[in-house]
Amino acid sequence: MTEQTVKKSSFEEVEEKKKGEDINPELFSCLLQPFPNVADPEYIGIRRLLLHRKAQSGVIRRKDWRCNGKVYVAYRNYISRPRNWESVLIPSHSSTPGNSGRWVSSPGPFSPLFDVDSWSSTREQQSSKALSQSASFNSIASDSDRQRKRSEAAYAFVGMHCIFDQCKAMVTVVKFGHMSSDLLAYGASDGSLTVCTVSEPASVIKHLIGHSKDVTDFDFTSNNQYIASSSMDKTVRIWEISKSLCIRVIYGVSSQLCVRFHPVNNNFLSVGNANREITVFNFSTGRIINKTVLDKEITAMDHDHTGQLLFCGDAQGSIHSISMDSHTGSLSRSHRTRSNSKHKSPVTTLQYRTFSLLARGPVLLAFTQDGSLSFFSVAPEVQGYLTQRCSLKLTPRQHSIRASFCPLLSLEKGEYIVVGSEDGSVYFYDLTRPSHVCVNKLQGHSYPVIGIAWNHGENLLASSDFGGTVIVWKRAKTDKERKDDHHLQW
Secondary structure, eight states, X not given: OHHXXXXXXXXXXXXXXXXXXXXXXXXXXXXXXXXXXXXXXXHHHHHHHHHHHHHHHHHHHXXXXXXXXXXXXXXXHHHTSOTTHHHHSOGGGTTSTTOTTSOOOOSSTTOGGGSOOEEEEOHHHHHHTTTTTSOOTTOOHHHHHHHHHHTGGGGOEEEEEEEEOOOOSOXXXXXXXXXXXXXXXXXXXXXXXXXXXXXSSOEEEEEEEOOSSOEEEEEEOTTSSEEEEEETTSXXXXXXXXXXXXXXXXXXXXXXXXXXXXXXXXTEEEEEETTSEEEEEETTTOOEEEEEEOSSOEEEEEEOTTSSEEEEEETTSOEEEEEEOTTTOOEEEEEEEOOOOSSOOOEEXXXXXXXXXXXXEEEEEEEETTSEEXXXXXXXXXXXXXXXXXXXXXXXXXXXXXXXXOHHHHHHSSOEEEEEOXXXXXXXXXXXXXXXOEEEEEEOOSSOEEEEEEOTTSSEEEEEETTSOEEEEEEOOOHHHHHHHHHHHO
């Protein structure tokens, strides 16, 4: 009788404690599991415990999903990750964007873990099977491991080749000379242009002083004797590099945002401005040859290799394909590709390439300030009609950060893109990967990386930052390049 009283009192205490707590529905459902007479009590207890833990883990996953605000796509990627996902991630790359298999919370909106939010492809890409050589979207971890090992040599770097830190203002744009491996120039927000050589010993050749506000863009002539620069001070200046002399100033009524020499006829200079105008100037005389007006201010442009097409990006993220006569310089609007983003953002980079394995033809790279990286195939026979092959959504940028193709690397394997970032790193992405698209990152800048440029041989990569530093990185040679060098020696 006494034992029953003690058991009853202890049971009542437990019940009183549970009154103030909410009933866990998952635990309650586990306790409602049938208890057959022939079953082992220990087996039933273990089974109930495992069912409870399974239900609890689902609750935790959904809670993390809701807290991070990444909606269904992120939760789907999180729950469909490989079983050995922890061992798949390389420790040195655990914080790089693109590791979408492991989805964790981030303390801030610009954390590199959230740089890559999703991978998307168009219906045409699926129908044409442009990515048939890459792994499927449901590829297992071992496949991604093999891809990483095969392409390591393609994006490996041996370190910094040289550093230019003389500039005290943000370096807004950096470029190598036309078909040059050692001639480098960069423009800054203080209006200065600096021309350097990266051949050992690396040194500054010329300082070009004349602009009173930010240098927004510049371009070399085909012989690298002249530079045309655009600026927020509403002028375009023509520089003779050897004499450090500004030989011509073209005045405008609004900020001049981008500039390009015609690839075939260098006497034509195309300029885009904040007044929505594309103007073709005569390089020799400075006179206007032709002009056309678009819907929004022109923030980026690039020619195709023939000079018959001019691609222009505007402040709303749209890309305009414009036909250009190489003899007369006349312009005619052909097509406009609108941005699919809800929040319209200016195009910071437009870069044309004559051939891509992914598209089996000419391609165009577009990058906008909201972090949208788009890859288009170009149809020259249809006046530059663009078809989006794939896209990548990165973290929105506060600055006009630029991106670039990796042409020679992409001819061997993958489709590599290099992009600057707000966290001071340079990121490499392979667009042929359905996941883990970030294949490498370079760390060395202390400020956001703004400009990106390859030299002609693609063995050197220049990156500029908000603090005024330009770093030239040296890429490691691939096995194929070593073999070619060995054959040349013999």
